[in-house]
Amino acid sequence: MVATTNRWARLARRNLPLLAVSAVVVVAVIFVLAERWRRGAFVFGLATLLAAGFRLCLPDEQVGLLAVRGQAFDVAALTAVGAAIVWLAVSIDPLGTG
Numbered sequence: 599m600v601a602t603t604n605r606w607a608r609l610a611r612r613n614l615p616l617l618a619v620s621a622v623v624v625v626a627v628i629f630v631l632a633e634r635w636r637r638g639a640f641v642f643g644l645a646t647l648l649a650a651g652f653r654l655c656l657p658d659e660q661v662g663l664l665a666v667r668g669q670a671f672d673v674a675a676l677t678a679v680g681a682a683i684v685w686l687a688v689s690i691d692p693l694g695t696g
Contacts, residue, residue, distance in 0.1 A: 613662035615652035619645050639687035646680030 610617070622645035629638030653664050653672045666672055 615661055616663045619649045622648060636687050639683060643680050643683030643687055646676055650676035650680055
């Protein structure tokens with residue numbers, strides 16, 4: 599039983615950055631479902647930038663499933679996509695929705 603607990607603790611610790619990013623994505627989905635799509639898009643972009651920050655600052659052993667390709671490619675791709683989403687969310691006119 600102790601070995602199973604240690605195994606799950608190691609797995610959770612290794613994927614903690616992914617769990618943090620996933621929690622922010624869940625918040626973004628809640629905003630979108632509450633018809634706050636601009637705010638949801640903004641938070642989703644922030645989640646992507648958070649993933650880029652984790653990938654940049656943490657070694658491969660600690661970043662878990664956020665490591666897909668090489669570190670430079672992952673950081674560049676996540677930063678570009680996250681910045682584009684944040685820029686789109688901020689720049690789109692609310693069309694009277696406030």
